[in-house]
Amino acid sequence: MKKFMFVNRKAPYGTIYALESLEVVLITATFDQDVSLVFMDDGVYELAKGQQTKDIGIKNFSPSYRALEGYDVEKLYVDADSLTARGLSEKDLLVPVEVLDSAQMAELMAQQDVVLSF
């Protein structure tokens, strides 16, 4: 078993990276690997509650993050500075996460076998 980390750095809409990252995560989960997700920079918006996409005509895929638990993907980490820089806190997020500072994040990244950044 290898340790796969997916680093999500982009806003959920505007580009397709967040959605296609989620697709890779769900596939990886079926391979019995150790999967963790990181949300940093604008990527923290992917987990924001209350996403309304009707007016931009793009599907709101944020409920999928709630389904991750069903795939045994339970290691979700959020960068503390990215949250505070955007006026967000843990209670604004859709799912339970662990908030880490930069040093803790760096340590976690160093432990991974595969890091994919989207």
Place this chain on the structure above:
Amino acid sequence: MKFGLLVSEGPYTHQASDSAYQFAVAAIAKGHEVQRVFFYHDGVNNATRLTEPPQDDRHIVNRWSALAAQHKVDLVVCVAAALRRGIKEEVLAPGFRISGLGQLVDSGIKADRLVTFGD
């Protein structure tokens, strides 16, 4: 060392595909193995044989095909990302094949290093 490569951007607009190609050539020249190149996001646009750049420019697609022919590099295009962007079997350049995201995960598992080329 066994490398897996991930190309996340389309040809010409971004340098990612050029860098990945140059990395692959250099790695093979040094005696390493490039186990697979996986094309995801707009990277799937690297696989269409309809590509026709001006004659004085590099032909990114043909360059990948030649690499596959010479060194048996497995060029895999993500099916979901490809279908979204109109890339189907009938437009694939030689050496490319369409398959699932599992092939990317497989690269992560089997390669010593999975190297991403994107923005």
